[in-house]
Amino acid sequence: MLRMRSSLTALLLWASAGASQALTVFACEPEWAALVRQLAPQAQVTSATHARQDPHHIEARPSLIAALRRADLAVCTGAALEAGWLPMLQQRAGNARVQDGAAGMFYAADHVTLIDPRPPGTPFDGDVHSEGNPHVHLDPDRLLAIAQALSQRLQQLEPARAAAHRERWQAFEADWRTRMAAWRERAAPLRGTQVAAQHSTYAYLWHWLGMAQVADLEPKPGMPPTPGHLQRVLEAMRAAPPRAVVVSLYQDGRPAQWLAQQLGGGTRLLQLPSTVTEDGQAPELAALFDGLIAQLLEPR
The missing domain is CATH 3.40.50.1980 (Nitrogenase molybdenum iron protein domain)
Structure with a gap:
């Protein structure tokens, strides 16, 4: 009987530990x-x-x-x-x-x-x-x-x-x-504005904010920008330069920098985090959206 009680006690302790783990x-x-x-x-x-x-x-x-x-x-x-x-x-x-x-x-x-x-x-x-x-x-x-x-x-x-x-x-x-x-109230001035970006990483954000991505720096999804493709993008946007050229932190920023420079001072280069970061810039999801909207709102 004592052995049975000991076994039952051990089982209960194991179950309790499992529940709290x-x-x-x-x-x-x-x-x-x-x-x-x-x-x-x-x-x-x-x-x-x-x-x-x-x-x-x-x-x-x-x-x-x-x-x-x-x-x-x-x-x-x-x-x-x-x-x-x-x-x-x-x-x-x-x-x-x-x-x-x-x-x-x-x-x-x-x-x-x-x-x-x-x-x-x-x-x-x-x-x-x-x-x-x-x-x-x-x-x-x-x-x-x-x-x-x-x-x-x-x-x-x-x-x-x-x-x-x-x-x-x-x-x-x-x-x-x-x-x-x-966020909607703060980002209201962004509604209707245009950006060029590398890849479709921010497509949901553009849609949620009422913005439009008018060009992709990639010739095909996931493929790095090429000089010929960038030149075609530049020619297509010269008449109406976008608010910004956007790339993610993990992407090479040089093609976007070249494009922004060619478009002139009215177009900014933005290298944005596409997720939370470890460096304190956007350690949580709310901070990620706070930072993205703040950077997009910065004057040209």
Whole structure:
């Protein structure tokens, strides 16, 4: 009888420890790591990439394989953004919890409608995403919808913490809606303005702010700018130069700098973060939008 009681006590202690143990989360991009930290601050989070890396092209390093092998939950963009590296990580990690279709595999793009879907292309067409543009985190409304779906997944994975997860989501939602109203009011002068940019990274942000991207510095999606293509872009925009030429932190800024200089003093070069950063510039999602809007509003 004493042995049975001891075994029962050990089982209860193990269950209690399991219930209190924090989730281990693998985030494919920094924006999802930041979102998880807001919705589940007790989670242990690893981000596979940072703001100065192109999320389309990541090496499946042993450290990332090990991190995914330990994960209870993986949060990624989906829509083929990580198609070049995530399937290899999943295969080598051998973790059933984070395989496609498992409760521990969360794709943000599955929970919102994407813009600009394209017919499947060939390798010569560049980084064409047939499901639509995957950079959904730069639309505050879509980000809110993704946050709600992610909170529900966290509640499913951690039923003992479901009430706490619901409270965190409710606080996040209230704060985010207040911030969205302030961003819309602050960014009102940007509505109707035009930019040239490299890639479609900020397409959701332009749409949300009422701006228009009138030229792409890439001759094909994901392909670096070429002199001939830049010259054609320049000629097409000379008559009505855009407010800015925009590139991401991970992109080579020299082609954009050349184009901005050729267009004249009325067009600024902006090298913007496309996600949260580690250097303090935009350490959280709200700070990312604060900074993006502030830089876009700076006078020409």
